[in-house]
Each structure stands twice: as structure tokens, then as C-alpha cells.
Amino acid sequence: xxxxxxxGPGLVKPSETLSLTCTVSGGSVSTNYWSWIxxxxxxxxxxxxxxxxxxxxxxxxxxxxxVTISADTSKNQFSLNLSSVTAADTAVYYCARxxxxxxxxxxxxxxxxxxxxx
Amino acid sequence: EVVxxxxxxxxxxxPGERATxxxxxxxxxxxxxxxxxxxxxxxAPRLLIYDASNRAxxxxxxxxxxxxxxxxxxxxxxxxxxxxxxxxxxxxxxxPQFTFGPGTKVDLK
Numbered sequence: 672x673x674x675x676x677x678x679g680p681g682l683v684k685p686s687e688t689l690s691l692t693c694t695v696s697g698g699s700v701s702t703n704y705w706s707w708i709x710x711x712x713x714x715x716x717x718x719x720x721x722x723x724x725x726x727x728x729x730x731x732x733x734x735x736x737x738v739t740i741s742a743d744t745s746k747n748q749f750s751l752n753l754s755s756v757t758a759a760d761t762a763v764y765y766c767a768r769x770x771x772x773x774x775x776x777x778x779x780x781x782x783x784x785x786x787x788x789x
Numbered sequence: 790e791v792v793x794x795x796x797x798x799x800x801x802x803x804p805g806e807r808a809t810x811x812x813x814x815x816x817x818x819x820x821x822x823x824x825x826x827x828x829x830x831x832x833a834p835r836l837l838i839y840d841a842s843n844r845a846x847x848x849x850x851x852x853x854x855x856x857x858x859x860x861x862x863x864x865x866x867x868x869x870x871x872x873x874x875x876x877x878x879x880x881x882x883x884x885p886q887f888t889f890g891p892g893t894k895v896d897l898k
Contacts (some may be wrong), residue, residue: 715890716879718885718887730883758867767833770845774822774824775839775840777823
């Protein structure tokens with residue numbers, strides 16, 4: 672059974688960089704696509720971007736200038752960096768594995784709430 | 790960008806009733822790559838249906854999906870108490886590659 676676990680600071684100051692890590696067990700980041708998805712409190716879901724096992728990435732154009740996703744295969748982890756954050760970036764951040772041919776998300780982490788506040 | 794619209798926003802039903810949820814896309818969803826997720830408070834979304842009509846592993850057969858092009862439907866044949874939740878549709882295709890609908894809340898009448 673694939674399990675994902677997000678970790679990182681729950682509070683980030685405005686203008687700083689939000690950094691989160693997703694640790695994968697029961698599966699390998701050296702296969703599949705792996706994404707970050709966020710959900711502001713009380714709102715819907717927004718895809719942030721993915722990394723493929725080859726190292727290639729694809730980001731949501733609305734966030735592309737501020738996002739970097741990377742993977743550490745030796746630790747079976749992948750990470751999210753989101754720079755220049757504002758209060759609008761306050762959300763629950765989920766990591767997820769892509770299912771099928773990469774067109775959906777079949778395994779999700781439990782999510783981590785990150786608040787942006789001074 | 791493919792914009793997904795879900796209706797109704799809220800569906801108030803009783804256990805045992807049939808639920809019909811709609812997801813409409815602003816342009817045709819390529820390959821019918823349309824998925825449905827269930828989300829309960831404080832939990833991550835759970836994949837229910839993928840590629841418009843295929844049930845994900847472990848999903849009860851009271852959940853079914855249909856549709857193609859721009860119109861898709863999730864049907865819950867007989868609501869169980871654990872089915873009261875928010876349901877999201879999601880498409881895969883043009884940039885951004887993944888977009889979600891705003892959700893339909895199924896609550897207790």
C-alpha cells in the first residue's frame with residue numbers, strides 16, 4: 672500500500688519561501704508522476720505541479736514563476752518550494768501520486784496546513 | 790484552460806436516495822480523462838472514478854460515472870450514511886494539465 676506523508680513548517684512569513692517534503696513508502700519516486708495540490712481553507716483544490724521519475728517537471732502556469740518541485744530518490748522523497756508567499760498561499764498542501772497513465776491522483780497524503788502570516 | 794463547473798452546489802438528500810452530480814467542462818475533455826473524488830472534512834480527497842466511468846480500487850458499485858466530451862455525471866445509486874461529503878471532478882488535458890471543479894456538497898436532508 673502506497674503511503675505519502677507531508678512535512679514542513681506550519682507557519683511561513685510573507686515574502687519568504689514555503690518548503691515542504693513528501694516522504695513516500697510502499698512505492699518509489701523513481702516511477703510514476705508525483706504532484707503537489709493545495710486547498711485554501713473552505714475552498715476547492717488547485718494543482719500546483721508534478722515531477723516525473725525522469726526528473727522532468729510541469730507546473731501550473733498561475734504559479735510557475737514561484738514553484739520548484741524536486742525529488743531525492745535516495746530518500747524516496749519529493750519536495751515543493753514556493754517563493755515569495757503571501758496570505759493567499761495559506762492552504763492545506765497535499766502530495767499525491769498519479770494513477771493510470773498519469774491522468775488522475777490515486778494516492779494522497781493526509782495534507783499539511785501551511786499558514787502565511789507575520 | 791479547461792474550466793469545470795459542477796452542479797448543484799449542494800444536494801440535500803436522505804439515506805437510500807439516489808444522488809446525481811453533474812460536471813460540465815468549458816471545452817471537450819480529451820480522452821474522457823475525467824475523474825471524481827470524494828472528500829470528507831479533515832481528510833484528503835479519495836479517488837472514486839477515473840477516465841469518466843471506471844471505479845477505482847475498493848470503491849463500492851453504488852458509485853458510477855458516465856459521460857464524454859463536455860458533460861459528465863457521477864451517480865450514487867443509494868446513499869449510505871458515509872457518502873455525505875463533498876465531491877470534486879477533475880480533468881486532465883490542456884494547460885494547466887489538471888483542473889478541478891468547485892465541488893458539490895451532498896448533505897443530509
